[in-house]
Amino acid sequence: xxxxxxxxxxxxxxxxxxxxxxxxxxxxxxxxxxxxxxxxxxxxxxxxxxxxxxxxxxxxxxxxxxxxxxxxxxxxxxxxxxxxxxxxxxxxxxxxxxxxxxxxxxxxxxxxxxxxxxxxxxxxxxxxxxxxxxxxxxxxxxxxxxxxxxxxxxxxxxxxxxxxxxxxxxxxxxxxxxxxxxxxxxxxxxxxxxxxxxxxxxxxxxxxxxxxxxxxxxxxxxxxxxxxxxxxxxxxxxxxxxxxxxxxxxxxxxxxxxxxxxxxxxxxxxxxxxxxxxxxxxxxxxxxxxxxxxxxxxxxxxxxxxxxxxxxxxxxxxxxxxxxxxxxxxxxxxxxxxxxxxxxxxxxxxxxxxxxxxxxxxxxxxxxxxxxxxxxxxxxxxxxxxxxxxxxxxxxxxxxxxxxxxxxxxxx
Amino acid sequence: xxxxxxxxxxxxxxxxxxxxxxxxxxxxxxxxxxxxxxxxxxxxxxxxxxxxxxxxxxxxxxxxxxxxxxxxxxxxxxxxxxxxxxxxxxxxxxxxxxxxxxxxxxxxxxxxxxxxxxxxxxxxxxxxxxxxxxxxxxxxxxxxxxxxxxxxxxxxxxxxxxxxxxxxxxxxxxxxxxxxxxxxxxxxxxxxxxxxxxxxxxxxxxxxxxxxxxxxxxxxxxxxxxxxxxxxxxxxxxxxxxxxxxxxxxxxxxxxxxxxxxxxxxxxxxxxxxxxxxxxxxxxxxxxxxxxxxxxxxxxxxxxxxxxxxxxxxxxxxxxxxxxxxxxxxxxxxxxxxxxxxxxxxxxxxxxxxxxxxxxxxxxxxxxxxxxxxxxxxxxxxxxxxxxxxxxxxxxxxxxxxxxxxxxxxxxxxxxxxxxxxxxxxxxxxxxxxxxxxxx
Numbered sequence: 001x002x003x004x005x006x007x008x009x010x011x012x013x014x015x016x017x018x019x020x021x022x023x024x025x026x027x028x029x030x031x032x033x034x035x036x037x038x039x040x041x042x043x044x045x046x047x048x049x050x051x052x053x054x055x056x057x058x059x060x061x062x063x064x065x066x067x068x069x070x071x072x073x074x075x076x077x078x079x080x081x082x083x084x085x086x087x088x089x090x091x092x093x094x095x096x097x098x099x100x101x102x103x104x105x106x107x108x109x110x111x112x113x114x115x116x117x118x119x120x121x122x123x124x125x126x127x128x129x130x131x132x133x134x135x136x137x138x139x140x141x142x143x144x145x146x147x148x149x150x151x152x153x154x155x156x157x158x159x160x161x162x163x164x165x166x167x168x169x170x171x172x173x174x175x176x177x178x179x180x181x182x183x184x185x186x187x188x189x190x191x192x193x194x195x196x197x198x199x200x201x202x203x204x205x206x207x208x209x210x211x212x213x214x215x216x217x218x219x220x221x222x223x224x225x226x227x228x229x230x231x232x233x234x235x236x237x238x239x240x241x242x243x244x245x246x247x248x249x250x251x252x253x254x255x256x257x258x259x260x261x262x263x264x265x266x267x268x269x270x271x272x273x274x275x276x277x278x279x280x281x282x283x284x285x286x287x288x289x290x291x292x293x294x295x296x297x298x299x300x301x302x303x304x305x306x307x308x309x310x311x312x313x314x315x316x317x318x319x320x321x322x323x324x325x326x327x328x329x330x331x332x333x334x335x336x337x338x339x340x341x342x343x344x345x346x347x348x349x350x351x352x353x354x355x356x357x358x359x360x361x362x363x364x365x366x367x368x369x370x371x372x373x374x375x376x377x378x379x380x381x382x383x384x385x386x387x388x389x390x391x392x393x394x395x396x397x398x399x400x401x402x403x404x405x406x407x408x409x410x411x412x
Numbered sequence: 413x414x415x416x417x418x419x420x421x422x423x424x425x426x427x428x429x430x431x432x433x434x435x436x437x438x439x440x441x442x443x444x445x446x447x448x449x450x451x452x453x454x455x456x457x458x459x460x461x462x463x464x465x466x467x468x469x470x471x472x473x474x475x476x477x478x479x480x481x482x483x484x485x486x487x488x489x490x491x492x493x494x495x496x497x498x499x500x501x502x503x504x505x506x507x508x509x510x511x512x513x514x515x516x517x518x519x520x521x522x523x524x525x526x527x528x529x530x531x532x533x534x535x536x537x538x539x540x541x542x543x544x545x546x547x548x549x550x551x552x553x554x555x556x557x558x559x560x561x562x563x564x565x566x567x568x569x570x571x572x573x574x575x576x577x578x579x580x581x582x583x584x585x586x587x588x589x590x591x592x593x594x595x596x597x598x599x600x601x602x603x604x605x606x607x608x609x610x611x612x613x614x615x616x617x618x619x620x621x622x623x624x625x626x627x628x629x630x631x632x633x634x635x636x637x638x639x640x641x642x643x644x645x646x647x648x649x650x651x652x653x654x655x656x657x658x659x660x661x662x663x664x665x666x667x668x669x670x671x672x673x674x675x676x677x678x679x680x681x682x683x684x685x686x687x688x689x690x691x692x693x694x695x696x697x698x699x700x701x702x703x704x705x706x707x708x709x710x711x712x713x714x715x716x717x718x719x720x721x722x723x724x725x726x727x728x729x730x731x732x733x734x735x736x737x738x739x740x741x742x743x744x745x746x747x748x749x750x751x752x753x754x755x756x757x758x759x760x761x762x763x764x765x766x767x768x769x770x771x772x773x774x775x776x777x778x779x780x781x782x783x784x785x786x787x788x789x790x791x792x793x794x795x796x797x798x799x800x801x802x803x804x805x806x807x808x809x810x811x812x813x814x815x816x817x818x819x820x821x822x823x824x825x826x827x828x829x830x831x832x833x834x835x836x837x838x839x840x841x842x843x844x845x846x847x848x849x850x851x852x
Binding site: 092093094095105106108130135138139201202203204206226228229231232235 | 507518
């Protein structure tokens with residue numbers, strides 16, 4: 001039988017001898033023991049201190065009535081316990097993350113299912129109701145009899161999320177541990193979806209989620225998040241943690257992030273980063289953001305134009321590269337100057353012994369770091385580029401602009 | 413033959429940008445930061461001077477001359493104190509007011525606030541379109557032409573614009589309020605008396621005076637402002653580090669609002685009161701009466717000010733209401749969402765505009781009754797919202813170190829109680845005394 005949290009709240013509770021004990025004011029889940037079992041019921045008794053009934057003390061439950069299988073004397077007095085998730089206080093009307101729908105929603109009501117076990121009845125939390133039926137139940141509970149409310153709400157469109165797809169939001173890290181809240185499910189989401197979810201949360205909640213994600217995921221999310229929020233988050237993080245996250249970002253994304261911070265903060269963070277990465281980012285920060293230098297990334301793959309496909313593939317296999325860097329390969333001539341670019345697709349279809357220089361794109365395009373971003377956009381558009389190399393005065397490649405950088409700029 | 417991955421091949425590149433350029437960039441950055449925050453406070457306070465508000469101020473000036481000017485300073489303080497708390501909550505928690513009310517007080521209180529908000533704001537929207545009709549009448553345009561056009565303009569502005577675009581237009585409208593300053597100057601008021609009356613309180617003990625006083629307060633502090641203000645800072649993603657700029661925005665807004673009220677009152681005092689036209693009951697009448705008394709310039713500017721205020725408020729009130737309801741029920745809300753991402757938000761907005769404009773176009777529109785209704789509704793709504801705000805802003809688990817200091821709490825609670833008492837008095841008179849209606 002299905003029961004709703006709103007129907008359970010305020011239920012009159014009777015003990016095994018039929019004596020009235022009190023009303024259900026709150027009920028709890030103990031994630032450390034069982035992830036979705038209702039473990040404790042708080043029974044209020046007017047002026048007296050409230051009592052607690054445990055999950056194995058319940059004989060039967062219906063909307064508005066709770067029967068225990070022990071006498072009132074067997075019940076304990078209520079003591080606050082942070083390891084317990086309180087449904088009324090921590091769940092109802094609060095925001096949670098729907099990891100399946102990839103959005104933030106507000107809890108209207110909860111669906112409970114009955115389970116019979118050795119003469120007890122246990123309640124399990126099955127779904128979180130975020131739609132109109134839950135809202136109607138909350139509004140009318142206590143005002144109309146439960147049967148009438150049930151009939152009313154059955155006609156409304158349902159909107160529920162299964163409990164296993166719910167990720168709770170709890171800013172306090174200690175309580176997160178006690179409640180066994182992890183963000184593994186969040187790490188499986190695409191960073192862009194996670195960033196969108198985070199935009200719907202409050203400042204402290206955002207902070208707590210970033211702090212609990214692994215650095216790689218955090219870096220990816222910060223790259224997708226609105227710049228104003230990213231600035232707030234980074235400014236409130238420990239410099240070491242912030243630096244760890246920034247290290248995981250591509251240098252151009254890191255430079256964009258640091259450019260938005262105050263000079264002192266950005267210097268502090270650069271100080272915490274390993275020398276080589278910090279220097280790269282510092283160099284990028286020197287460029288005006290609206291020039292080619294301000295858009296480019298200093299991580300890219302370059303090879304000699306005389307290498308063969310076979311040699312390149314063998315070498316690439318031994319490196320740890322991420323896929324963004326592999327889209328187009330930059331070629332150098334014997335004087336280590338820029339000689340062209342080869343999309344990996346062309347490399348794919350070539351013969352093993354083919355010289356990669358023969359595969360390069362025509363015309364050979366590049367620009368200097370001082371070029372205006374409008375020039376960059378025009379080149380990308382005219383030649384349908386996915387990557388454009390940036391060269392210095394001696395024609396040596398210093399960075400690469402990829403199409404996603406261009407798209408981000410244009411969308412702003 | 414070089415292979416490899418270029419990790420830092422940028423040595424030797426000269427640092428671009430001279431020292432001066434860097435300093436200019438820094439200054440530009442700080443200015444951008446300030447401008448990025450300013451907006452919600454300025455807009456909210458100025459929309460205070462909407463059609464209904466202007467009607468009250470013109471009556472105050474026409475009936476009592478300069479005698480009510482002293483109430484402006486206390487009102488500025490009251491406005492600033494309450495708005496600042498909402499700004500602080502928005503900036504520190506990053507959540508809107510109805511979000512916070514829902515999370516801390518539960519579903520039913522939120523539902524109550526939303527329903528009250530809907531009806532009171534709807535009545536106010538009707539008043540705004542009535543203001544548009546009255547202003548355009550002075551320019552000899554029939555209300556059947558003016559109101560639909562105004563409704564469509566206002567609707568397109570919000571549906572098509574992003575938060576930033578709409579905000580820029582609203583800020584521009586704020587500047588247009590200066591027309592009242594010029595209008596007042598043309599009216600050649602007695603600046604000395606006006607200045608004296610602003611600082612020295614005078615109390616007449618007739619009921620009309622007291623009703624006018626409560627009407628002034630009731631029209632200045634309206635709950636929809638709190639929701640809009642807080643939602644504005646949340647939508648602009650203003651963080652705790654920019655709290656000083658947010659405070660500055662609210663302060664400038666409150667002061668500029670009262671400055672405009674000052675000029676409206678003295679404009680009417682110098683012309684209508686002095687010449688005996690003391691029974692003006694709304695801004696439209698006032699603008700017309702100004703023509704012979706202070707010249708065409710004053711009259712036109714006054715009417716123009718009324719039109720600006722009405723259009724402005726007619727855009728913001730439905731927006732604020734839509735925010736309140738969507739936030740409370742958990743729907744997506746905000747101008748930065750597209751129509752299909754936040755359909756309920758945009759539909760609510762549309763309904764409010766259509767019904768608001770529609771009522772004005774009815775042949776025997778019961779505007780009197782609607783205004784009284786909005787006052788009564790406000791009398792119920794305002795105390796509840798103000799008390800919620802005071803409770804929320806003192807919660808340490810929400811606001812951290814940004815809770816009210818004891819001094820601020822004293823000031824805030826005194827202000828709140830004074831506002832509540834005055835609003836209740838106003839409601840009482842509106843319901844039982846059938847005094848000449850002062851619009852909210």
